[in-house]
Structure formats: C-alpha cells, structure tokens
Amino acid sequence: MAIAERPAARSAVTDSAHHWLPNFCSWPVLFALVVIGELVALVVVLAASDTRIPSWQTFGTASLFVQWLAVVWTVSLCKARPLLLRLAPWMAEFAAYSLMLATTAAASWVVFAIDRNLNLGFIDATADQWRFVLRNSVICGLIGGAVLRYFYVQEQWRERVHAEERARFDALQARIRPHFLFNSMNVIASLIRARPAQAEAAVEDLADLFRAALGREDARGTLGEELDLARGYLRIEQLRLGERLRVDWQVDELPRDLELPSLLLQPLVENAVYHGIQPLPEGGVVEVFGSSDGVIVEIRVRNPCPPPAARRGTGNGVALNNIRSRLALHYGERAALLSDDQAGVFECLLRVPLQR
Amino acid sequence: MRVLIADDEPLARERLAALVADAGSEVVASVENGEQAVQEADRLRPDVCLLDIRMPGLDGLDAARLISALTDPPAVIFCTAYDEYALKAFDAHAVDYVLKPVRRERLEQALSRAGRLGANKVDKVAGTLGPHRQRSHICARVRGNLVLVPVQDILYLQAEDKYVVVHHTKGQVLVEDALKGLEDEFGDQFVRIHRNCLVARERMAGLTRGNDGRVFVRIDGSADVLEVSRRNLPGLRKLVRSL
Numbered sequence: 251m252a253i254a255e256r257p258a259a260r261s262a263v264t265d266s267a268h269h270w271l272p273n274f275c276s277w278p279v280l281f282a283l284v285v286i287g288e289l290v291a292l293v294v295v296l297a298a299s300d301t302r303i304p305s306w307q308t309f310g311t312a313s314l315f316v317q318w319l320a321v322v323w324t325v326s327l328c329k330a331r332p333l334l335l336r337l338a339p340w341m342a343e344f345a346a347y348s349l350m351l352a353t354t355a356a357a358s359w360v361v362f363a364i365d366r367n368l369n370l371g372f373i374d375a376t377a378d379q380w381r382f383v384l385r386n387s388v389i390c391g392l393i394g395g396a397v398l399r400y401f402y403v404q405e406q407w408r409e410r411v412h413a414e415e416r417a418r419f420d421a422l423q424a425r426i427r428p429h430f431l432f433n434s435m436n437v438i439a440s441l442i443r444a445r446p447a448q449a450e451a452a453v454e455d456l457a458d459l460f461r462a463a464l465g466r467e468d469a470r471g472t473l474g475e476e477l478d479l480a481r482g483y484l485r486i487e488q489l490r491l492g493e494r495l496r497v498d499w500q501v502d503e504l505p506r507d508l509e510l511p512s513l514l515l516q517p518l519v520e521n522a523v524y525h526g527i528q529p530l531p532e533g534g535v536v537e538v539f540g541s542s543d544g545v546i547v548e549i550r551v552r553n554p555c556p557p558p559a560a561r562r563g564t565g566n567g568v569a570l571n572n573i574r575s576r577l578a579l580h581y582g583e584r585a586a587l588l589s590d591d592q593a594g595v596f597e598c599l600l601r602v603p604l605q606r
Numbered sequence: 607m608r609v610l611i612a613d614d615e616p617l618a619r620e621r622l623a624a625l626v627a628d629a630g631s632e633v634v635a636s637v638e639n640g641e642q643a644v645q646e647a648d649r650l651r652p653d654v655c656l657l658d659i660r661m662p663g664l665d666g667l668d669a670a671r672l673i674s675a676l677t678d679p680p681a682v683i684f685c686t687a688y689d690e691y692a693l694k695a696f697d698a699h700a701v702d703y704v705l706k707p708v709r710r711e712r713l714e715q716a717l718s719r720a721g722r723l724g725a726n727k728v729d730k731v732a733g734t735l736g737p738h739r740q741r742s743h744i745c746a747r748v749r750g751n752l753v754l755v756p757v758q759d760i761l762y763l764q765a766e767d768k769y770v771v772v773h774h775t776k777g778q779v780l781v782e783d784a785l786k787g788l789e790d791e792f793g794d795q796f797v798r799i800h801r802n803c804l805v806a807r808e809r810m811a812g813l814t815r816g817n818d819g820r821v822f823v824r825i826d827g828s829a830d831v832l833e834v835s836r837r838n839l840p841g842l843r844k845l846v847r848s849l
Binding site: 428429431432433435436437438439440441443444489490491492494528529530531557 | 689706
C-alpha cells in the first residue's frame with residue numbers, strides 16, 4: 251500500500267525535471283552566466299581592436315555592462331521560473347529568449363541615453379543610438395541562443411541519466427522477487443526430508459531460473475529455452491501451491507529454435523501466478539497457448555484473477571513495461587505485448603516476428 | 607503446548623508441523639487460509655497460532671486481528687518469507703515472527719516465549735503497514751460459530767435495533783458494529799441511501815420510482831429493493847449517473 255501511494259509524488263518531480271529550463275536561482279548557473287558574460291565582453295572588445303588598441307577602460311566598461319545584464323537575466327529568469335514551468339516547453343523557451351532580448355535592448359537604450367546626456371564618453375562618440383541597440387541585441391540573440399541551447403542539452407543529458415537509472419532499478423525489481431526465492435527455499439527444505447528426489451529437481455529448476463534472471467539484460471536465447479524456463483518456474487510454484495495451481499500447455503506449434511531475447515515469457519507466467527492464482531483461495535488454471543502462422547509467433551497467457559477491489563499491492567505494470575521496452579529495442583514496431591484485464595480473467599498476448 | 611498452523615502452501619505446513627512436533631508441541635490444526643484459522647482458533651482454543659502473512663482471502667494480519675479479539679486469545683506468531691514492511695512493523699511493536707525457511711532453534715525460542723498479543727498491538731502493526739487498512743472480512747457469530755463474510759461479497763447493510771444485518775451473496779448475518787462505524791471504515795465501497803442502510807457501490811443495479819413517488823435502489827444478485835430517503839436522493843442520483 252505504501253508503494254502504491256508513491257508514484258504520484260514521483261511523477262510530479264520528474265515532470266519538472268523533464269523541463270529543459272535550469273534552476274537560475276542556483277550558484278553554479280549564476281557562475282556559468284558570469285563567466286560566459288566575461289568571455290563575451292572580451293570577444294566584443296577584441297573584435298573592435300583592428301582600428302585601435304583596446305584599453306583596459308573599454309574592457310572594464312563592456313564587462314560592467316555585460317555583467318549587469320547577466321545579473322538582471324539571472325534574477326528575472328529565477329523569479330519567472332515557476333511561471334515558465336507552467337508553459338509548454340517551446341513556449342517557455344520562446345518566453346525566456348524574448349525576455350533576454352527585451353532586457354538587452356532596453357538596457358542598451360537606457361545606457362546610451364545616460365552616456366550621451368551626462369557626457370560620460372564611455373561609448374564611441376560617432377555611434378548612433380539605434381545601431382548601438384541593434385548591435386547589442388543581435389550579439390545577445392546569438393550568444394543567448396547558444397547559452398540556452400547549452401542548458402537545454404545539459405538538462406536533457408541529466409534526464410537521460412536519471413531515466414536509465416530508474417529503468418535499471420525497475421528491471422532489477424521485476425526480475426527477482428525475494429518472496430519467490432525464500433518461499434522456494436522453504437519448499438526445498440521441507441522436501442529434503444521426505445522426498446529428496448523432488449528436492450533435487452527443485453534445486454535444478456531454481457538454479458536455471460536464477461542463471462537466466464542474473465544474466466545480462468540483453469542476453470538472447472531460443473524460444474525452446476524460454477519455454478523450458480517457464481515450465482521449470484511453474485514446477486516450483488506447483489510444489490508450493492499444490493493443487494491450487496493447474497497448468498494447461500498448448501505450445502506444440504511453436505518453433506523451439508526461434509531466437510529471441512531471454513526472459514520474455516517467464517515473467518508473464520510469473521505474473522499469472524503471483525497476481526492471479528496465489529491470491530485466489532480456490533486457485534485456478536494458467537493457460538499457455540502458442541500459435542504460429544509462418545510470419546508471426548503468438549503466445550497467449552491466460553489466468554483467472556481476483557476483482558480489482560480485492561487486489562493488494564501494486565499491479566504488474568513493471569514487468570509488462572520492462573518486456574515492452576525490450577521488445578521495442580529488439581524488434582521495433584514488429585513485436586507487441588498486449589494485455590487485457592476483465593471480468594476476472596487476465597490475458598497477455600505476446601507477438602514476435604519469425605524473421606529478425 | 608497446543609499449536610495451530612495456518613499457511614496456504616501444503617509443503618510449508620508440512621515442514622512447520624514437523625518442526626513443531628520436534629519441539630515437543632502438539633499440532634491441533636493445520637489450515638490453509640485465514641478464515642479457517644480464525645474459526646479453528648475459536649473452536650479448538652490452541653495456545654499458539656503460527657500464521658503465514660500472505661494467504662489468499664483473509665491474510666495473516668487480518669486473521670491475527672480477529673484471533674486476538676477472541677476472549678482469552680491464543681498467542682500469535684507470524685511466519686513470513688520476506689516482507690520488508692511487515693518485519694519493520696513487527697520489530698517496532700515487539701510482535702514475534704519467524705522467517706521462512708524456519709530454523710528449528712528459532713521456532714523453539716518463539717514458542718517458548720510466546721506471549722499473549724493484544725488486538726490493539728496487531729492493530730498497530732497493521733496500521734504501520736498501511737494507513738487506511740480496512741478489514742477484508744466482517745466477523746459475525748452464528749449459533750456459537752464464527753462466520754467471516756468477505757467485504758466484497760456484501761450487498762448491503764441494514765441497521766435494525768442494536769444490530770446491523772449484513773446481507774451478502776450467500777445469506778445474511780447479524781453484527782454488533784454500528785452502521786456509522788462501518789460507513790467510516792468502508793466509505794469508499796458503500797454508499798448511504800437511507801438513515802438505516804448502506805449499499806455496496808459495485809452492487810447497485812439502478813434506481814426505480816414507485817407509483818407513490820418513492821425511489822428505490824435495485825441490487826445486483828438480489829430481488830430486494832431498498833427505499834432511498836429524500837435526503838440521500840440527490841447525491842445518489844449523481845453517483846448513479848457517474849457509474
């Protein structure tokens with residue numbers, strides 16, 4: 251139950267993390283802007299140096315102007331961030347960009363006016379106010395665009411690292427259910443005394459399962475191996491659940507030598523037991539039907555399940571999503587995993603092409 | 607010591623029974639779900655109940671709550687394979703438990719110090735596991751025997767004098783709970799249609815208007831029609847439309 255409540259809070263966090271906009275209220279971002287501003291000032295001053303040698307004074311004035319602008323941007327983007335995050339990403343990007351251009355243009359206009367009216371002489375006497383404003387705006391437009399792009403790429407990269415971490419964690423969780431391990435150990439412990447041969451077989455099946463589960467994510471096997479694995483899993487569960495778990499296999503049509511990513515079928519069968527048979531006092535039948543029409547192989551796993559109101563814990567979405575993403579990775583659009591949950595019956599349909 | 611074992615897995619029961627016998631205690635009953643555990647505990651009066659937590663239907667925690675509420679209740683020891691949350695809850699409230707596969711010494715230790723477990727302690731554990739954990743079954747006594755009705759089988763609840771009549775798919779039983787308390791506990795599954803009546807949302811088949819203008823609720827799987835009070839009608843109309 252405690253787990254079920256978590257996703258809402260988590261998705262709120264990822265929603266804002268999905269956003270490309272960095273947190274301008276942080277020191278690293280402010281520092282980055284100050285450094286970039288200083289570089290721009292230096293480039294501007296050097297670029298104008300072919301007619302006369304740049305003075306420290308010119309550089310100082312330019313720095314002052316640029317730094318002042320950088321601080322204005324940082325503060326205004328920091329304050330506007332909650333508003334920007336509410337917009338669609340492209341609109342927020344446009345708004346931030348416009349904000350930078352507008353402040354630059356306005357500041358240039360004001361600075362020029364002050365310089366002329368007070369006769370400070372910081373700005374070249376031959377300069378024209380409109381050209382001054384236009385020049386600064388264009389420089390800001392180019393550099394500002396590059397800076398925003400830089401933050402965007404950085405944010406995307408961070409998001410991808412997060413997503414990969416999450417996916418790896420989910421996959422790990424989907425592959426090993428501690429409950430299953432300890433219950434199986436318990437079964438073996440009770441078999442050892444009375445039925446040592448069965449205990450031996452159970453240890454072998456368990457070893458096969460863990461070899462597959464602890465293998466590499468991208469490991470490949472054949473459909474035959476996958477079927478054997480699922481059979482071994484169901485044998486252990488039948489020892490555990492006794493007559494409550496009955497299995498109906500109709501898979502003679504399937505090509506056993508078809509290559510496919512490992513652990514596609516076993517998790518489906520495991521879900522059928524874990525979410526379907528185990529919570530039902532009277533148990534039920536897990537049906538596995540396989541068919542092949544020469545182009546596509548279809549495997550259907552069907553099981554009874556309790557009504558949604560009586561289910562406990564989280565659903566089986568994690569395992570299904572893990573299989574879906576691996577199918578997409580290996581086959582693109584040509585493979586699919588469909589699931590259907592209604593009237594006390596849960597059904598999964600796995601569809602894989604015969605040709606890679 | 608007389609011990610009751612409840613586990614849905616036959617081999618787990620077998621092993622536990624062997625270990626209990628090794629420890630010099632007597633297994634008085636070995637049952638496969640929570641309902642049977644509560645009924646047998648009430649009938650056979652064991653000294654200790656060994657309850658698996660995950661069982662279909664009534665689970666170990668719910669069964670423990672009902673068992674601890676019996677008069678002169680037996681001690682309860684939980685058995686579990688792996689339940690991160692449950693283990694923390696047990697440790698926090700000093701409830702005894704053994705981990706599967708069960709070690710003989712550990713079981714002997716647990717049996718020898720099996721203390722009585724108050725219902726309030728089990729309530730606390732269950733409370734740690736889920737803030738709004740509802741009972742999955744309602745417990746009633748019929749001619750001296752305990753009867754457990756799964757909440758999902760209940761059609762409607764009707765208050766009569768000091769009792770509430772629980773109408774369910776297989777008949778009806780009397781319970782001593784107050785209708786208000788039941789409404790507070792199961793408010794998300796039941797809806798009030800009258801001062802004296804709560805109906806399971808899932809079971810409502812529709813509304814009918816009688817010749818005299820009164821409105822009734824039809825129930826799935828029952829011929830009963832229940833009158834809706836004028837006060838509850840607007841809310842109920844809205845609910846029926848949204849179903």
